[in-house]
Amino acid sequence: MLKRLAEVLRGMGHRIIDRIWRLGSGARFFLYTLIYSGESFRRIHLTIREIYFTGVMSLLIILVSAFFVGMVLALQGYNTLQKYGSSEAIGVLVALSLVRELGPVVTALLFAGRAGTAITAEIGLMKTTEQLSAMEMMAVSPIARVVAPRFWAGVVSMPLLAALFSMVGVLGGYIVAVPVIGVDNGAFWSQMQANVDFQADIVNGVIKSVVFGVACTMIALFEGFDAPPTAEGVSRATTRTVVNSSLAVLGLDFILTSFMIVT
Amino acid sequence: MADNIVEIDNLSFGYKGRLLHKGINMSFPRGKVIAIMGGSGSGKTTLLRLIGGQLVPTQGEVRVEGQVVHKQDRHGLFQLRRKMGMLFQFGALFTDLSVYENVAFPIREHADLPESIIRDLVMMKLNAVGLRGARNLMPTELSGGMARRVALARAIALDPSIIMYDEPFTGLDPISMSVTCNLIRSLNDALGATSILVTHDVKEAFSIADYVYIVANGVVEAEGAPDELRQSTLPFVHQFVHGEVDGPVPFHYSAPDYRRDMLRGQDA
Amino acid sequence: MERTTMDLWVGIFAVAGAAALFGLALKVGNLTSSSVGETYTVTAAFENIGGLKPRAPVKSAGVVVGRVDNIQFDSKTFEANVTLKVDKRYPFPKDTFANIYTAGLLGEQYVGLEAGGDEQSLKDGDKISHTQDAVVLEKMISQFLYNKASESGDSKKAE
Ligand SMILES: Nc1ncnc2c1ncn2[C@@H]1O[C@H](COP(=O)(O)OP(=O)(O)O)[C@@H](O)[C@H]1O
Numbered sequence A: 001m002l003k004r005l006a007e008v009l010r011g012m013g014h015r016i017i018d019r020i021w022r023l024g025s026g027a028r029f030f031l032y033t034l035i036y037s038g039e040s041f042r043r044i045h046l047t048i049r050e051i052y053f054t055g056v057m058s059l060l061i062i063l064v065s066a067f068f069v070g071m072v073l074a075l076q077g078y079n080t081l082q083k084y085g086s087s088e089a090i091g092v093l094v095a096l097s098l099v100r101e102l103g104p105v106v107t108a109l110l111f112a113g114r115a116g117t118a119i120t121a122e123i124g125l126m127k128t129t130e131q132l133s134a135m136e137m138m139a140v141s142p143i144a145r146v147v148a149p150r151f152w153a154g155v156v157s158m159p160l161l162a163a164l165f166s167m168v169g170v171l172g173g174y175i176v177a178v179p180v181i182g183v184d185n186g187a188f189w190s191q192m193q194a195n196v197d198f199q200a201d202i203v204n205g206v207i208k209s210v211v212f213g214v215a216c217t218m219i220a221l222f223e224g225f226d227a228p229p230t231a232e233g234v235s236r237a238t239t240r241t242v243v244n245s246s247l248a249v250l251g252l253d254f255i256l257t258s259f260m261i262v263t
Numbered sequence B: 001m002a003d004n005i006v007e008i009d010n011l012s013f014g015y016k017g018r019l020l021h022k023g024i025n026m027s028f029p030r031g032k033v034i035a036i037m038g039g040s041g042s043g044k045t046t047l048l049r050l051i052g053g054q055l056v057p058t059q060g061e062v063r064v065e066g067q068v069v070h071k072q073d074r075h076g077l078f079q080l081r082r083k084m085g086m087l088f089q090f091g092a093l094f095t096d097l098s099v100y101e102n103v104a105f106p107i108r109e110h111a112d113l114p115e116s117i118i119r120d121l122v123m124m125k126l127n128a129v130g131l132r133g134a135r136n137l138m139p140t141e142l143s144g145g146m147a148r149r150v151a152l153a154r155a156i157a158l159d160p161s162i163i164m165y166d167e168p169f170t171g172l173d174p175i176s177m178s179v180t181c182n183l184i185r186s187l188n189d190a191l192g193a194t195s196i197l198v199t200h201d202v203k204e205a206f207s208i209a210d211y212v213y214i215v216a217n218g219v220v221e222a223e224g225a226p227d228e229l230r231q232s233t234l235p236f237v238h239q240f241v242h243g244e245v246d247g248p249v250p251f252h253y254s255a256p257d258y259r260r261d262m263l264r265g266q267d268a
Numbered sequence C: 001m002e003r004t005t006m007d008l009w010v011g012i013f014a015v016a017g018a019a020a021l022f023g024l025a026l027k028v029g030n031l032t033s034s035s036v037g038e039t040y041t042v043t044a045a046f047e048n049i050g051g052l053k054p055r056a057p058v059k060s061a062g063v064v065v066g067r068v069d070n071i072q073f074d075s076k077t078f079e080a081n082v083t084l085k086v087d088k089r090y091p092f093p094k095d096t097f098a099n100i101y102t103a104g105l106l107g108e109q110y111v112g113l114e115a116g117g118d119e120q121s122l123k124d125g126d127k128i129s130h131t132q133d134a135v136v137l138e139k140m141i142s143q144f145l146y147n148k149a150s151e152s153g154d155s156k157k158a159e
């Protein structure tokens, strides 16, 4: 009995130490990525190529989702607001929800599922097939050549995607609110403009999406780089990318929001 | 001694404690083809990684051009690696680049040359392995033997003075096998390089190597020119060279007594 | 994938993303109405500003004409010094009244400007001298209750 308990405790301790160790190696990986970033800018086409694969390839899912999210927000918002006789505030509701929260957060979650998994699988497979080893043997740093361009591509893509998400979401909300429900066009926009603040809402939303961009891309890259070089290892790493990115985004969102609201 | 381009001196190495190599000594004279032979899992690939500085020895050292590999800083290590070309077991071609771009990769990374010169260099290397016509294919469109040859073209792109081959013959049909075999010898002589050939194919290795090391149980069990080894009366060498089933290397992985194992039932 | 097509797509993506950001700032946000347009600054001192916050709107006749820029406590006069940024397009007379109002019963507080009759207009850095404090709900309620109580007390005495 006692032995069993000790075993359970030992197992727990082992897992905790393992987590902390991974966190440490993740931090070191991040540091190296920053140090070896020079090439991503000197040879900008390396980064542009990755922006294509992470940003452009995510466009479709982001835009379609944004449109639906905006429409649903308008429907739900109208349903509640009309009870208080303030259905013109629907524009404010849609815009604020999108710009402050849903734009950055949903974009990051979709990004983790679309681009993050692709990054992890690609790098994991490059490791499995010894492409990374081969690169190292050719005196080329895989961090500089493979990791850093993908990192910067993700960091650049995320705020652009989030801005597109918010904008298309507002359009989706507009289409439901104005032509379909019949809210006054002028009221829709003017209420929105009177209540959405450039600094407090839009800039903070962009800050969030940049932070999410760093987190999601870094997690995807690290999981790929750290994956055991087997088919099973890569598939598990891909799953971990989605789980860890989602948790990181939601956790960071809470932290950032509390800072932004307090100040 | 000055003419050994690579020297392995009393090298010990192990993953996670268990020693894989226990005091290995080898030397690789300039201009020769040297084969390292041994069974699967005897640590041959690991040995190449130690030479390339991807792993750090537990004990002893590897010297390339007189410089201790694991004592180099990053820059020094990369300087050394530029003199090496390595052919990985399955080619390790970059799957997102075409054949042409794969061969151009090391050139683009290390030399700032105009596109026309890069093109000439790549064509030259691809021609040397007989695959100039395949330059626009993607790695997934190549057969195993072709992929190996493209990888070879890439490995020699910067005219290395040391070329390492990790089991270049596995999974090849007899024709590709002899093509690769001849290629290794002719490239070595044409480039004036030194080749380290890791393999367990006795016939091919013996036909092109100048000198052979046989590793087993973490030590060099035998060494010598192919002809000497063929004549060897050492039981292990005899078994290895002639591919006999049982001998000093037992057929069975070390296990408890068969009868006791059976009687113990499921809990084993 | 050809490199040029890739570059083209990335270019389109970057332009679209930047356009979306601009769109958000201009069409959705208030960048046009207050932050970018030219403004002049006036100050007003209040004994009590209630719940007024920086960036609260400044309205006149219900139209937003500016924003509260800064609120500071003056330790000499024990008053609140409120700095207002008002749109250059809207000049106000020197004797304009500044009041603190509440939007609705419990809504946000804002500064309301009521134009006076002076010939001269407020200039940058001027001070509005006529102000009226925020109505603090608790004060009002306690005053109301006090009045009621004294009223009923009076009527009792009269009997
Ligand atoms: N990265 C690693 N971590 C732990 N053990 C390893 C690793 N790479 C190889 N090994 C082990 O080392 C032994 C030798 O591997 P290797 O050098 O690939 O042998 P060979 O190339 O001769 O077949 C094998 O038993 C293998 O399981």
Ligand SMILES: [Mg+2]
Pocket (backbone or CB within 6 Å): B044, B045, B046, B089, B166, B167
């Ligand atoms: Mg091997």
